[in-house]
Amino acid sequence: MENVESKVLELVAISYRTNKEDLTRETEIQSLSKKSLQMVGLTSLLEETFGVRITYLEASACKTIGDMIDKVNEQLK
């Protein structure tokens, strides 16, 4: 689970061009950027990295990075 959290934080940092160290589970994704294209990229990275199926709309529904980590963990079960 910890690895998943760390990897999701890394992928969010890549997608939103920010530092991983500045991100936490509580960070709101909308506060990073409202650009939908970055969410399209992040969704692709999550699917490719974890081999899960997360639709763009499911990812967009995640308010915080923690919600996204939970979504990935849910899919991995």
Next chain:
Amino acid sequence: MAKKIKNKALKPLSRSVSIIGVGATPYMYTMDNPDTEGLSDLEMFGAAAIEAMKDAGITAKDVEFYYSTCAMPALQGGYITPNAQYSSWFGMKGKASAHHSEACCSGYIALEQAVMAVASGTYDIVLSGGCDMSWSLATPRKPSYMRRQFDNDLYISEGLDKLYSKDYAAPSLGANPLVCDSWLDSYVKENKLTADKIDDVLCQLSIDCRRAAALNPRALNDKTYAEEAAEVGMTDQEYIRSQYNPKFTRYLRVSNFELRCDGAAALIVCPTEMAYKYTDHPIEVLGTGHATLNGMIGNLEKYATSGAYEQIKELTGLTGADMDIFYANDFFNSSQLLAAEECEYLPKGEGWKYMLESRTAFDGDRPINTNGGRCQYGHAHGTSGLHDIFEAVKQLRGEMGRTQVKVDPQYAMLRGFGGGQNVTVQILNKL
């Protein structure tokens, strides 16, 4: 599958019509910038229209009729009749006007309608403009400057939902990729290319289009990919294929996708015989080929492009090979390749090589989308056609400065396309 479209031949215009003025706001994320937050579609349209009038050397009193356009007027601007609301913002009170809306093809049809109004002999000076605040939405029962975020959930449920046929079922979210990606898939197979090779082509195309956008003060992007890559210690070629730019379909990466934003643009046309009174450099509109297909028809972009192109070719006797610059409304940048070949601007089956060698960049010998196109310049839906016409007119006049094409352009061809409906092919001629 649709059959080949063969519409009736276009009849020549009753009198020649030329563009004498153009204006355009920058493309922007209005709500996200303190300098622009609070701007309304009314002010944006007015600013573009006033710039076009200044460019033409006329005043509001000279304009006899005006058109307005917007891809989703009731949703984005909050008006069913935006033309009436715009009238106070550029001196048009009481003048005849009309609004039209054809999704992302609206800006190209804005030119077609204006030309027909003048060619008919009814009016001499017509303004045609558009504003799309595609990054935000009007707030119901609030003033125009009080806008709200237009996120992708709403864009899909309220915007794209209204583009596709509901004859027998709810529209599928798969429709858009179906329309835009299937043609590329056919191209890859027909030309015996691999997914990796087409990736190389589209990556190079992104890099070249971004170079043009970064030099254009009206574009959304102001950095090249080389500059962005340097910030993370990569070259542009490494960066464009990295996790910073992942694939989200079999062929397409994030950089190959449109950038939704806000913007406005306008143009002014008059009879060519009058044009020299206002400008030394009128740009004649030779005509508009036009085909329309329901958005649920697979490969509609290919069939409708072919149908519209055949019309303009027959009318003018000119082919894509005679053109010096080509524009394609490219929600996915692969449309530049596919439309340019369909319109014979690039040789069939060879276009991908031109792109790989940067020959279609603004400084190449067969320039395409010299402003960077929808994926690098930006896409304010119904106004993108008008922004492309703005760019084409400036290029033909030789006024684009750092992104001026290296060829001496005589003709420009514009392939309009709107959300899986109208497709136009227009030719502009420098007089």
